[in-house]
Amino acid sequence: MAEKSFNAFEMAQAQFDQIADLLDLENGTRKFLRTPMREFSFTIPVHMDNGEVEVFQGFRIQHNDSRGPSKGGIRFHPQETIDTVRALSMWMSWKCAVVEIPLGGSKGGVICDPHNLSAREQEQICRGWVRAMVRNVGPAADVPAPDVMTNAQHMLWMLDEYESIQGSKNPGFITGKPVGMGGSLGRTEATGYGVIFTLREALKELGLRPDNTLASVQGFGNVAIYAIQLYTQMGGKVICVSCWDQKEQVSYAYRKADGIDLDELKGITDRFGGIDKTKAASLGYDVLPGDEWIEQDVDVLIPAALENQVNGETIKKASNRVKIIAEGANGPTTPEADEIIKDRGIFVIPDFLANAGGVTCSYFEQVQSNMNYFWEKDEVLGKLDIKMTAAFQAVLEMSKKKKLYMRDAAYVIAINRVAQASKDRGWV
Amino acid sequence: MPKQKRKVDSLIDALQERAKELNCLYQVEEILINSDISIDEVFEGIIKAIPTGYQYPDICQAKITFEGNEYQPAGFSETSWAQFADIKMHDNTVGLIGVYYTKEMPTGDKGPFLKEEAKLIQTIADRIGHYILHQHLKDVVENGETAKQDISTKRLGDWKVAVDLLHSTDLDLFRRISRHMMNYLCWNGVQEAEEILQQLGQNTDTSQHTKEDGGNRPSQKRAMDNTSELGFKIFDIASKHIPDDEILECIQRWMLEDKLNFLIRTVINLDSTLPDISDALRRFAHLSKKEMELSDSNEKGVKVALVRRLISDQLDFIKIAKDYIKIHDFYNLFPQLIYPPNSHGLLGGKSAGLFLASRILKIDDDPSPNLRDIKIPKTWHVTSDGLHTFLHHNNLQDVTEQKYKEIGIVRQEYPHVVQLFKNSYFTQEIIQGLSMALDDFGEVPLIVRSSSLLEDRLGSAFSGKYTSLFLANQGSKHERVEALCDAIAEVYASTFGPDPIEYRAERDLIDFHEQMAIMIQEVVGKTVGNYFFPAFAGVVFSNNEFRWSSRIKREDGLIRLVAGLGTRAVDRLSDDYAILIAPGKPDLRVNTTADEAIRYAPHMMDVINLETNTFDTIEINQLLREFGDELPYIDQMVSVVDGDMLRLKSRLNIDFENDELVVNFEGLISKTSFTAQVKEIIDVLQKAMGVPVDIEFASDGKHFYLLQCRPQGHSSDVVAMPIPKDIPENAIVFNANRYVSNGRVPDITNIVYVDPQKYSEIDSAEGMMEIGRAVGKLNKQLPKRQFILLGPGRWGSRGDIKLGVDVTYSDISNTAMLIEIARKRGNYVPDLSFGTHFFQDLVESSIRYLPLYPDDDDIIFNEFFLTHSKNLLPDILPKYAHLSDVLRVIDVPGNTSGKILKVFMNADLDEAVGILTLPTGTSETFTTDQGLVQESDTGDHWRWRSRMSEVIAKQLGVKDYGVVAFYIFGSTKNGTAGAGSDIDILLHFNGSKEQRKDLLNWLEGWSICLDEINYLRTGYRSGALLDVHLVTDEDITNRSSYAVKIGAITDAAKQLPMK
Secondary structure (H helix, E strand, O other): OOOOOOOHHHHHHHHHHHHHHHHOOOHHHHHHHHOOOEEEEEEEEEEOOOOOEEEEEEEEEEEEOOOOOEEEEEEEEOOOOHHHHHHHHHHHHHHHHHOOOOOEEEEEEEEOOHHHOOHHHHHHHHHHHHHHHHHHOEOOOEEEEEOOOOOHHHHHHHHHHHHHHHOOOOHHHOOOOOEOOOEOOOHHHHHHHHHHHHHHHHHHHHOOOHHHOEEEEEOOOHHHHHHHHHHHHOOOEEEEEEEEEOOOOEEEEEEOOOOOOHHHHHOOEOOOOOEOHHHHHHOOOEEEEHHHHHHOOOOEEEEOOOOOOEOOOHHHHOOOOOOEEEOOOOOOEOHHHHHHHHHHOOEEEOHHHHOOHHHHHHHHHHHHHHHOOOOOHHHHHHHHHHHHHHHHHHHHHHHHHHOOOHHHHHHHHHHHHHHHHHHHOOOO | OHHHHHHHHHHHHHHHHHHHHHHHHHHHHHHHHOOOOOHHHHHHHHHHHHHHHOOOHHHEEEEEEEOOEEEOOOOOOOOOOEEEEEEEEOOEEEEEEEEEEOOOOOOOOEOOEOHHHHHHHHHHHHHHHHHHHHHHHHHHHHHHHHHHHHHHHHOOOOHHHHHHHHHHHOHHHHHHHHHHHHHHHHHOOOHHHHHHHHHOOOOOOOHHHHHHHOOOOOOOOOOOOOOHHHHHHHHHHHHHHOOHHHHHHHHHHHHHHHHOHHHHHHHHOOOOOHHHHHHHHHHHHHHOOOOOOOOHHHHHHHHHHHHHHHHOOOHHHHHHHHHHOOHHHHHHHHHHEEOOOOOOOOOOHHHHHHHHHHHHOOOOOOOOHHHOOEEOOOEEEEOOHHHHHHHHHOOOHHHHHHHHOOHHHHHHHHHHHHHHHHOOOOOHHHHHHHHHHHHHHOOOOEEEEEEEOOOOOOOOOOOOOOOEEEEOOOOOHHHHHHHHHHHHHHHHHHOOOHHHHHHHHHOOOOOOOOOEEEEEEEOOOEEEOOEEEOOEEEEEEOOOOOOOOOOOOHHHOEEEEEEEOOHHHHOOOOOOOOEEEOOOOOOOOOOOOHHHHHHOOOOEEEEEEOOOOEEEEEEHHHHHHHHHHHOOOHHHHEEEEEOOEEEOOOHHHOOOOOOOEEEOOHHHHHHOOHHHHHHHHHHHHHHHHOOOEEEEEEEOOOOEEEEEEEEOOOOOOOOOOOOOOOOOHHHEEEEEOOOOOOEEEEEEOEEEEEOHHHHHHOOOHHHHHHHHHHHHHHHHHOOOOOEEEEEEEOOOOOOOHHHEOOOOHHHHOOOOEEEEEOOOEOOEOOOOOOOHHHHHHHHHOOOEEEEEOOOOOOOOEOHHHHHHOOOOHHHHOHHHHHHOOOEEEEEHHHHOOOOEEEEEEEOOOOEEEEEEEOOEOEOOOOEEOOEEOOOOOOHHHHHHHHHHHHHHHHOOOHHHHOEEEEEEEOHHHHOOOOOOOOEEEEEEEOOOHHHHHHHHHHHHHHHHHHHHHHHHHHOOOOOOOEEEEEEOHHHHHHOOHHHHHOOOOOOOOEEEOOO
16 A cells, blocks of 8 residues: 555656666666665654643755755655655755755755744754754755745754854854845845746757747746846746736736736736736736636746646647747646657756756855855856856757757756766765 | 705704703813812802803803802892792702893893703702702711711710710611611620510511411511610610620611612612612712722612613623622713613613623723723713614604514615614704713714614624614714714614514514614724724634634634724625634744735725725725834734745834735734733633623724623624434434534535545655646536535645645635544544645635544544445546546435435534435424524525426426426525525527527516515525526537536436426
């Protein structure tokens, strides 16, 4: 029964195996990379508000640190399974490798439901986690970050506990901190801009000038908004965005043939990326059913909302004009759709390359924190451009040289880099 | 209409003239109440005040003659244009007031004087008479005290002097006092006294005559020896056994008690009116600042009588009230009462609840530290007989028969009744009272609330059935009085509205003689820009029926908190949220991430617009951008969004133009004693009242104002359902005994069941997500609120799909109930989510939540029914047929020969049960601990609809409109139609285009007509009651469109016979 059920780690391993086959990795390396290097499991006793003691289960999985200190989030989740965390730590290794930042992959968390905990109790859990892990984490060993149900506040509690124990200031111990407390500027823009940096390179590759292209975007959250901003700055024209209507519980697409006005739309958008339908209509936008975003006659599709939006059915409705799909969201394309995309010769910028701007910026936060010298936003975004462009070019080159689908090429590059570092160190 | 207008004008003019007199009376009253000034000063003051009440104050002079002294202004001279009134004490004239005009003036009612002025001077004379009497009585008391001091300190004189004096001046009193003394001696076991008593036949030894007389024959009355001799003898005996000091003290105490007897007589006498009681209370208060002069038993008697006369005659209420309310509280209450002359009215439920709560919390008195800054807004009351007087005054008595009319007629006539009331007049006394109230309030916004005698009574929740109106109360006095009268008339009219009448009819209260008191309350708040609103307001419940964590206990309570007026906290909101707090566990928040907190924050607030005199709903953010800096409490109200964190900032540090602000009251919850205070309030109230309570409150940012208090359950739409007993086990689908909240989910026709075991066996994330998508599709297809969702673990869990089906609120928005199943895995049972991922959406749309623990002892979980009933998924969603193993859709009636599922939930017992039973409207009942569960409230709606459908079908034939067959489906067919349900009809049509047009026209006529009938019956109006679906031969062949309903697997359409 257990073997039959869904297991994220098995899935991550299968994905790895597939690439390992492509790379023709030798057995030892395969074995080594298929499993995390270190797994920590420990208890965190907490004096609860009512005086009772509750014991929480904490853990940290360091998948691979051959390329540098490992990095990965800490999640608070009521029924976390070790296999999920193993899978996530492995993906972190690949993610850091694909953009070539000198970090490894890890992930961790605590089994708890913050809905059942007061802020004070959560603080105790954070501090307890650090006390248990202090010898095995640190700016030069393993750097935690926020994840599901944790935020900057949790990071600051953890940082404070770590610094108290160390007796020194180590802002580079953790990322996801607020600006002014060791956080980096440019984080809000990073993912959306990253998507467009790679898109720009893809356009170049296809010999297209941005100002001659049209795009349709799914989603109107942070990623989508900054992607649209930069794309428009480059001269491109977004003619359609779709988003979720909270009131009606359906999604709508908003279209303006001569290009949407980002600021105008932002002015009528709630915090969750919901555009006011009535106001949009009065501003002259065509209000269409949400899934029509993909049917627009454009050169570029940017799915920047949910997973599985580009699937076997929807991709069939995409216009013949579409040349590039830039995956701003995580996992927006299903394997079924991938096959059709390949057939039609559409160029895909795979999610874990296209949206790697976020992790890159976290790395920059770490770097700045370690120096205790913080850059201006322009500097952060400039460096991000360089990183993303280089990463894209490497994947592209691999794809062209070895005639690989872009998605496969990205994985090949990532896994290859981790494997190489492990070999270079003489581990395998 | 113009005629009426003039009438109102002259009324108001007269009223303004009267305001002068009232003012004068006020001044006189002020002077008389001031106990620090001498009698000379009193009269000097009054002669100055009197002229202000007259038509020509400049040439008016007053003179008082009293006990040979004359009080007159400088330069006074008597003229012949004069008016007089005697000052009387005990019916003896002791003085005279004279009012003189110094010049001849035009003739009024009597000489130059108005008849109202005659009344005025008489009133003043009467008041002075009372005052002098009080002063005398007070002197007697004070003299007595001095005498006592003299005796005990200087040993001069003797109590005998007092007794002699008593004997010679007031023989009756002498006798009463000596009787007291005799009883006192007997009580103390003085033999001689007992002998005397025996002689008098008043022996306390009753055993003897019980034997002789058999006990139930009246004992014979023997003439009391009334001679004074006996009295003196008793005092002689007393002098032998009791020290002199004690005798004197006793005499003094009894004399005082005797003097206070008037109060007891007045309040106990059913004939005495509220003005009588008011006078008696005032006298009593003047006589004694404290209540120690009344014996305990007397005091209790007076209190109970006062409670019964003014507050409530319900025994439950009196029992509690007498322990908390003091006589003095009534004295304080009276000045804010408005009542007709000869009033016998009451304050009504709402006022009663608030009055009692304020006494329990000892507001203004001696509260515990947490309760120290609690206040009650300034409140005036119009007693319940005000309504009767109003009806009588305007000859509207026949309106009271409204309630016996058919509900449709009531509804039709109601707008007319409202207008009729608004164009009627109040009596002079009431208008005067309202005018005084407005002077007292000043130009602050008011709320006029009903305080019906039926309202807030145990078992009848009238909440929201009667009108409450906000008044900006701005402008001239004239306008304000008019607006207030208008509002009261409207509230009065609401007594005769269709909703309360229907509600009363349903609860057998229709014959109750409805009386409605009015509560006029100052709205708590501050003026900001053009708006007026409190800093925050809300409701608190002793019992938390919406727990979002297993750590929250029911008795931790629940606060629904909003910015601005509390109206948004009282009602469920369809498009906005209130902040939910469990005061017993304030640190366990519903929303833990910034995203959640922002999504579920209140975005709108209710305010009073002082400029337009209207009640407005405005966007909070807009208000804060403009006025945030002016709100001193802003840092308690909002947090500033900073990335993925919410930060508390002081007002100085908030940039109101650019910061993103979230109303979450974090500062209030974490930095103030608010939640502790609220918890203490409801705990104290619950303890005193013996039942869980709910309160309404508001705060101006400084003080906590209590606005209402009543037993919980009266208000909430979630009542504990009796759990049916003796249900055969095979009729139970599931039961539960952990974390159960209150409620009932009736008439479930479909169950959507996600098999926990099968779900856990799905081997891909994609496969699990597909289940979520299928549930979302079912949500759109199945009849709204007639299906429930049952599935493993945490619905809508983020982060790990294995823990539960991946849905958002939109995927489950139409379910009646969300059930999470926690099956044991090995030796551990997983935590459930309590719906936290969309908890507040569930609350606002009243979707019930229930956790199930099938592996617990004593739990029935009918897995066989759930897994072996026919699965309709392939028929409803052929595209998702491959999920049939995991996702099951069960048509309950189809699998149980017409039964439906009902879920009963009772938090008191912590029990819930889902039962297969016949639909509502059929006569099946269950036995419960509390008797029979009646199931008749909605039965009528579907029967009527079904009958009308048959009538329509009977009139149709192929010849007329090309209709081949006539079907009904949905709620009408299923017997689950509610008051607002439409009638789904399905017509198999194969006629021509013209026929189609004609048919639709013909049906539209029916539809509008039926809608009107339904409106008259229920108050629901939709514009068209028929939901017509036409299908063609082609549809039926292809099974497209609604043709699938014909012979469908679930909710199949039922064919009706045609012409």
